[in-house]
Amino acid sequence: MQESSLTEAKIRIEPEPPLLSRLRQMIVGGAVQPGDLLAETALAQEFDISRTPIREALKQLEREGLVEVRARVGTFVRRPTQREIHEMFELKESFEGLAAGLLARRGPVPELEQLRENVARSQQAVDSGDAELYSQLVHEFHSTLVAGADNRKLSEHYDLLMNQLAYHRIVSQTLSLPGRLKNSVGEHQAIIEALTSKDPLAAELVMRRHVAASSQSAAMAALKEAEEQPG
Amino acid sequence: MQESSLTEAKIRIEPEPPLLSRLRQMIVGGAVQPGDLLAETALAQEFDISRTPIREALKQLEREGLVEVRARVGTFVRRPTQREIHEMFELKESFEGLAAGLLARRGPVPELEQLRENVARSQQAVDSGDAELYSQLVHEFHSTLVAGADNRKLSEHYDLLMNQLAYHRIVSQTLSLPGRLKNSVGEHQAIIEALTSKDPLAAELVMRRHVAASSQSAAMAALKEAEEQPG
DNA sequence: CTAGAATCTCTTGTATGCAAGAGATCACTA
DNA sequence: TAGTGATCTCTTGCATACAAGAGATTCTAG
Known part of the structure; x- marks a missing residue:
């Protein structure tokens, strides 16, 4: 050549x-x-x-x-299979856990302040019962966290993954158990605290637990949708 | 539509x-x-x-x-930038850590036996001083481990990543510090033990430590190559 | 000799025509 | 009526011609 x-x-x-x-x-x-x-x-x-x-x-x-x-x-x-959805949630947990660890290692960065503002607005959305806004803010929280990892390759892979999960995210976030909503705000708060504790591994584990918990309800919603729309 | x-x-x-x-x-x-x-x-x-x-x-x-x-x-x-190479090694650690955790959770699977055979052959390659064969077996070890996670989406993302790291893998594996070679066999052995201990988190951490260690020497090799072939 | 502009070549971007095949439809037969 | 075959339509796969632009080269003026 x-x-x-x-x-x-x-x-x-x-x-x-x-x-x-x-x-x-x-x-x-x-x-x-x-x-x-x-x-x-x-x-x-x-x-x-x-x-x-x-x-x-x-x-x-x-x-x-x-x-x-x-x-x-x-x-x-394409409609992802049930198995693929499960696999993608496993990947999501890993990606966001990695992001949390990297973000915690970076120390004080602008993204942390964005996350704090996000939690504040999320609390307001919950108080006012605006589920639509809240759902959007949840998405923004996770996006901001991954962006804060300052790893573009990670972001590329994450975007690829989330696009495939997109239509399931719609149902998962909106149809997820109402009880989880306000609980989620508390978890986001805990995540921020872990991110500022300068303990990357702890931040990663807290993040992964959160993703795993929310994935469970999301997977249930996806399953429900799959039953309603048989291929 | x-x-x-x-x-x-x-x-x-x-x-x-x-x-x-x-x-x-x-x-x-x-x-x-x-x-x-x-x-x-x-x-x-x-x-x-x-x-x-x-x-x-x-x-x-x-x-x-x-x-x-x-x-x-x-x-x-395309020639990946130094930053991209660093980012990709971070992703590699995360991917293989996830794979180790998933594999450990699966319990006894055929892939474990493949890994044991791989280590045995790797030891022979080290003993006989066949660096080429050893390098190939190292690659095979990691591939088998990821495949053993039984998560196709993970495999897709992993393949995507490794293709981009491919030409750097060539130099990294062959040019990596000779001292690491036999040490690596021991680490692979320890990984297998962790995989069979039915403690997914422990398996993941052992795997990640191993990847991080080998990535360090690989990144050094990549840096060295970058200096020799200025763009 | 140098600076600059015009030209020229090589590249990818796009439109379009034709080939080939998969699957639905319809006719025909037992 | 049920089964079977041919046909027909719609789709993507591939080849090719032309458009347009970036960059190297060459020519010219000072």
């Missing part, structure tokens, strides 16, 4: 093609349902573009586990 | 397109070096196929972090 005469490529953040983002959002946002056909021709017309870029985006989404491309049959929105 | 009239797709293992595998192997195997240009036209001629499938494979590899596609300039083999 020919050696490039260019100097080392500068590190640039490349914006993701909007087409890919839009298609992904259609899936994780629930605009299309598992089992739905995503035909290249139809999408090409809808986005007023040729099949080629559509095709590339769909291939990408296949690699992300969001769709399944069946040769000469069609591209379908 | 039109609902598919098909019954739920059966779970089938789809073989990966050989083209993609071959291109990936060219990169992780070292046939092409970081910075090298992978021009679609040249590859199309080399593989006697049109640009379209080549292009799709390259996009895939970009998503895997192995190449960088610069619009209207070229597709180049």
Whole structure:
């Protein structure tokens, strides 16, 4: 292969093609349902573009586990199996545990203050009974925590995972046992305390216990959904 | 979107397109070096196929972090930054720790016997001074352990990670401090004991300590390589 | 000799036509 | 009516032509 005469490529953040983002959002946002056909021709017309870029985006989404491309049959929105959901929750626990450990090791960082503000707002949401807002804040808490680990590769893997869990997150967060809601605020508070205690391993274990607990109710919600919508 | 009239797709293992595998192997195997240009036209001629499938494979590899596609300039083999290498070793520790915990929780499984055989052969390789074989067995030990966790999503993420670390694994395993080699056999033996002790958390911690230790020497090797081949 | 602009070449991005196959539909037969 | 076969339509897979831009090169002016 020919050696490039260019100097080392500068590190640039490349914006993701909007087409890919839009298609992904259609899936994780629930605009299309598992089992739905995503035909290249139809999408090409809808986005007023040729099949080629559509095709590339769909291939990408296949690699992300969001769709399944069946040769000469069609591209379908994928529904994770029960087993995959279980596996992904195990990974989620590991990722967020790692993030908590790394964050605790970093010491005082801006993200910690964001987490504190998040908990305060979450408490207000619980007090005012705004389940929708609370659900959003819970998601934000976990995202902020992972971002605070300051490990981009971890973030990449985490985003990949959470996209696949997205539609299940919707049901899990909203349908989870009401009793867990206010309890969750307390757990988030405890997590912050562990993060500031400068004991990374303790922070990791507290985080993992929290994720495992919330995953349990989320998995139950996912199971319930699977029963209601038999494939 | 039109609902598919098909019954739920059966779970089938789809073989990966050989083209993609071959291109990936060219990169992780070292046939092409970081910075090298992978021009679609040249590859199309080399593989006697049109640009379209080549292009799709390259996009895939970009998503895997192995190449960088610069619009209207070229597709180049990517060299991970020092920071990324550090981040990936952190992830590796987490992944293999999770795998050890899951494997320990599973109890007696065939993979454990494979690991014992691996250690026995590794000891022979050390005794006979076969560094090449030993390096290969070390890799096999870790692969077997992750596979034994019986979590496919974990395996997917792990494979993704290890492909990116592949060319660094080459140097790290072969160039790592000779003193660590025989020490490593002992550590592998200790890991197996922890895996059979039915204490998942202990197994995880032992595994993570081992990975962290070996990562340190590997990171040193990667750093050394980076100095020798300035971008 | 140097600086700068125009040009030129090589690259990827996109559109489109055709091939091939999977699956649904419909006709036909026992 | 049930089963079976051919056909037909819709899908993705692949090849290719053209567009557009980045960067190296060359030419020109000072």
